Amino acid sequence: MSDLYARHKAVLPDWLALYYTDPLEITHGEGRHVWDADGKKYLDFFGGILTTMTAHALPEVTKAVSEQAGRIIHTSTLYLDRPMVELAERIAQLSGIPDARVFFTTSGTEANDTALLLATTYRQSNQILAMRNSYHGRSFSAVGITGNKGWSPTSLSPLQTLYVHGGVRTRGPYAELSDAEFIAACVADLKDLLGHVRAPAALIAEPIQGVGGFTAPPDGLYAAFREVLQERGILWIADEVQTGWGRTGDHFWGWQAHGQNGPPDMLTFAKGIGNGMSIGGVVARAEVMNCLDSNSISTFGGSPVTMAAGNANLTYLLEHDLQGNARRVGGMLIERLRAISAQLPGVREIRGRGLMIGIELVKPGTDEADPDAAAAVLEAAREEGLLIGKGGGHNTSVLRIAPPLSLTVAEAEEGATILERALRLVP
Structure with missing residues (x-):
């Protein structure tokens, strides 16, 4: 356990949610990327819960x-x-x-x-x-x-x-x-x-x-x-x-x-x-x-x-017509993820529009939500340098994809590739 995590637990509420078994400290960002305290770089597909809308460290802002x-x-x-x-x-x-x-x-x-x-x-x-x-x-x-x-x-x-x-x-x-x-x-x-x-x-x-x-x-x-x-x-x-x-x-x-x-x-x-x-x-x-x-x-x-x-x-x-970019790049990303999910029995549905995309996971062969699988994919994606979110009314079994609206086609493809590998790791 990191010193910062121990200090966090000592002074902040138990109900204050943290992602990951080993919680992440983000120290800086640029564009669609952020870095942690160890210097590791991540492609950010969650934007501080849909908040970093245009880009990290946007010079104009x-x-x-x-x-x-x-x-x-x-x-x-x-x-x-x-x-x-x-x-x-x-x-x-x-x-x-x-x-x-x-x-x-x-x-x-x-x-x-x-x-x-x-x-x-x-x-x-x-x-x-x-x-x-x-x-x-x-x-x-x-x-x-x-x-x-x-x-x-x-x-x-x-x-x-x-x-x-x-x-x-x-x-x-x-x-x-x-x-x-x-x-x-x-x-x-x-x-x-x-x-x-x-x-x-x-x-x-x-x-x-x-x-x-x-x-x-x-x-x-x-x-x-x-x-x-x-x-x-x-x-x-x-x-x-x-x-x-x-x-x-x-x-x-x-x-x-x-x-x-x-x-x-x-x-x-x-x-x-x-x-x-x-x-x-x-x-x-x-x-x-x-x-x-x-x-x-x-x-x-x-x-x-x-x-x-x-x-x-x-x-x-x-x-910069970021709405148009969300429509174009988001549409491409949704179709790419749907093509991936067609081969994965644990993916119930890919849904959303623009750059607001959900991947719902279930136990294969059933309609039962699989929050353990969602947590595992979240961890696996992080290991490969991709940050995503999760949610859902059925035990947080939905992966949430919501990158900054300036996301490029190359970055969308990179994120989809990492997600495919992470999803395939889950039984």
Whole structure:
């Protein structure tokens, strides 16, 4: 056991998860690569949990942070903040939400907390619809709407949560239906549920479930839900903490695959926009955002330094068409992994879109999740110089692939080759 690991265990909570039998200390990075304390180089296919969105040590972001820190690091939202206003203007325009207002936080958890506060206040209801297999953060209220027991340590909650079918396409009671039948069944279930309760405040849903293992419904499900919700005045919150900023390739926001009945009432974001800096936030229609009748501030949300990073990172993302790169390189990587998995009985499914890809592992010849195999592949990939993630609602048996959006074709091929060798090592 390394000295740092021993010190970690002595002062930090036992429930603070660490990857690997021999935990890894990452000391620096560049592009799509990072190095550990022993000087070993790794191809990073997880980006600090989908957070290093463009590249490690991106010069444009590093320069913006350095220059802003040299002027002033912190003021708070009690003062006018030019970088915050500039980034808010851009995000409001990109969101697709009419008459949008933006509130910045320091994390996706805090963003979802804020969205829940707004929804329950606006609707005067503490009932929330959430998806089974979902994850929305670590706080008390976010845990209370998380539909994944592996990340929900308590049943206590300030909210009454009702869980809806539809987030997982290939498991559950509707798995054998066609896409159209699946959507129809989920909508019928939602209508039936709403017929038995007072109208909830909102539905919160990840367009692609992140911690849940990169699962997703057929395109159009949330549009069909939206029609039902609008009839009853129920809000739709799109949790874009992992899906936003072009990661899915086909769309800038995940909700756009379900946008036939208009944009969500609110979307939450975080992770990738800061490229490692702590930025989260909520975009909402003005009447929803402005519904609070008491004062509020954010001490660290909208910090001049993080906003400078977000502006520089967003500019780089748009000018270099990283969404298009995610679509092209991600599509190639998915097809490469599907070709590999066709020969491996322990791989149940390759799913995802863009550079958000899941590999679900099961015990060969069964539909039973195999978390031991996922842990073994994670370790084997690390040994060969590749960092990946894992998750899933069925005992973390899904490998999660989410590299920076600037990933090259050569790097995608290198990662796929390592993954193939790691997967073949598992019985």
